[in-house]
Amino acid sequence: ILNVEQSPQSLHVQEGDSTNFTCSFPSSNFYALHWYRWETAKSPEALFVMTLNGDEKKKGRISATLNTKEGYSYLYIKGSQPEDSATYLCAYMDSNYQLIWGAGTKLIIKP
Amino acid sequence: KAGVTQTPRYLIKTRGQQVTLSCSPISGHRSVSWYQQTPGQGLQFLFEYFSETQRNKGNFPGRFSGRQFSNSRSEMNVSTLELGDSALYLCASSMSPSDTEAFFGQGTRLTVV
Numbered sequence: 001i002l003n004v005e006q007s008p009q010s011l012h013v014q015e016g017d018s019t020n021f022t023c024s025f026p027s028s029n030f031y032a033l034h035w036y037r038w039e040t041a042k043s044p045e046a047l048f049v050m051t052l053n054g055d056e057k058k059k060g061r062i063s064a065t066l067n068t069k070e071g072y073s074y075l076y077i078k079g080s081q082p083e084d085s086a087t088y089l090c091a092y093m094d095s096n097y098q099l100i101w102g103a104g105t106k107l108i109i110k111p
Numbered sequence: 112k113a114g115v116t117q118t119p120r121y122l123i124k125t126r127g128q129q130v131t132l133s134c135s136p137i138s139g140h141r142s143v144s145w146y147q148q149t150p151g152q153g154l155q156f157l158f159e160y161f162s163e164t165q166r167n168k169g170n171f172p173g174r175f176s177g178r179q180f181s182n183s184r185s186e187m188n189v190s191t192l193e194l195g196d197s198a199l200y201l202c203a204s205s206m207s208p209s210d211t212e213a214f215f216g217q218g219t220r221l222t223v224v
Contacts (some may be wrong), residue, residue, distance in 0.1 A: 004153070032211050043115070043215040044201070051211070089154065097208040098167050099144070103153035 004092050006102035013080045014110050020076045021105040023090030027071035032093040035064055035075055038104070039086040047075075047088075080109045113138065115204050117216035124223050129190040132219045136183050136204030142166075143185040144213065145177060148199045157200075160185055161208050192223045 005024040013019045025033060032051045038044040048057040053068040061078045077084055087104040094100070116135040124130050136143050145157040156169035160179035177187040183204075189196055199220050203213040 006153075031209075034211070034213075043217050044203075045215075046212050049211040091154075093211070096167070098159075099156065099213075101146075101154040101156070103151070 004090060004100050004102040006088075006090055006105050008105060009103065010106040010108070012108045012110055013077075015080060015082060017080055018076065018078045019080055019107070020074050021088065021107075023073045023075070023102055025071050025073070025090070025092035025100075025102075026094075027069060029094040029096075030068045030071075030092070031095050031097065033066055033068075033073050034091040034093065034099070035073070036089040036091070037086045038089055044089060075105075077107070080107075082109050082111055085109045115202060115214050115216035117200075117202055117219050119219060120217065121220045122222070124192050124221065126192055126194060126223060128192050129188060130192060130221060131186055131188045132200055132202075132221070134185045134187075134202035134204070134216060136185070136202075137214055140204035140206050140214070141183050142205045142208050142210065143179060143183065144203045144205075145185070145187050146201045146203070147171075148201060148218075149197075154201065157187065159208065166208060189221075194223050197221060197223045 035047040036044040048064045050066040055066040087106045089104045091099045091101045118133045142161045144159040146154040159167045163179045174190045179185045199218045201218045203215045205213045
């Protein structure tokens, strides 16, 4: 059974602080690693897709890194803002293009 | 362009009934996946369709079924509903299974009473 683990499960961060969280995935049959942001009452939206070991992606204050050999990815948010409050999901895509999702990290930014 | 459309948005059914949910993908997208999300759980994969064929199926009982039409619209059906089937059902579309970005609908919130 393949598992994707995300930690922590939830996180409270003061506005302006930086934070990061982890996604662990199987290191075998790797094709891609996805990060999505899911705001309440909206649909999950893609943040990043990473395919190569050592990939780093950045979008504004949010960035992500990928280590396929050891099976982990970090998502970083710099200078958290209230609009960053959401659940952040990661998903591992294997070589059969099947996605396996983590349970998410719920991020709450305190003003 | 229009996004992924799921209907209905909300649904209340009683135990033992059956339900059909609909998903219209983004125009040009031929791959549709269905997920179940319950509180505290990640997205649990139900099935994936591509060009009217089921490519993958998750670990759900046979009461859960789906299909895809020639226009890529997809339906999922749950028969003999149980209380534990109460969940948010999401569908996602992409151009093809190997496409690395999927676009989600807003989901159907099913409540079984």
